[in-house]
Amino acid sequence: MEADSRFAEFVAERGDALLRYGYVLAGNPHDAADLVQEALLKLRAAWPRVRLKENPESYARTTMARLHVAAWRLRRREQPAWDLPERAHHDALPSGDEQAMWRALAGLPRRQRAVLVLRYYEQLSDAEIAGVLGISRETVRSQASRALDKLRAAVPEGNGSGRGPRSGERAAARTGRVR
Known part of the structure; x- marks a missing residue:
């Protein structure tokens, strides 16, 4: 029973953070909730092993990323079409540039979006992402390069600097100074 209560405490404490991560990864709240639910089911099955040896949240996030990519592989050729509601509801975003960025991010292929989320949201290294x-x-x-090129092409340059995330990375690579 103690393991059950510890698992319930973990879900209560970190569930919202996992849902936010799922949203950034999947691009919509429905798929995000599915990712969290599936990851928590897998975590619950592995809880006795994971809670003693590893970081349970890291295990859940890794599981979510893998589930996200696995779903992409299964539906590689499908192009789901979302029926828009008659009256759309969007959370208020400060600028049109940010809205364009979210649309462009949502339009990326799953693997490219997963790589960007893991690199910039989770701040993982290339080896960790791999x-x-x-x-x-x-x-x-x-x-990552293809995804950033698509984002740069899709988002207008009115965001102040005109540069995307890690845009200096390419210049460093060209001069031989790679991180």
Whole structure:
């Protein structure tokens, strides 16, 4: 019973953070909730092992990222179409540039979006992202590069600096000074 109460405490404490992570990863609240639910089911099954050896939240986040990519692989050829409600409801965003960024991020292929979320939201290294997603470091880099190119092309340059995340990364790579 103590393990059950510790698991319930973990879910109560970290559930909202996992849901936010799922939203950024999946791009919509419904898929985010599904990711969290599936990850928590897997975490519950592994709870006796995970709570003693590992960080349970890290386990859940890694599981969510893998589930997200697995769903992409299964539905690789499908293009789901969301029926828009008659009256759309959007949380207030400060600017049109941010709205354009969210739309562009949501329009990226799943793997590219997962790489960007893990790199910029979770602040993982390329090697860590490769481990989480089960792909090579080179694939991480190419997916990130393609995703950033798509975001730069999709978002107007009215955001102040005109530069996207880690835009100096390419200049450093060209001069041989890679992080």
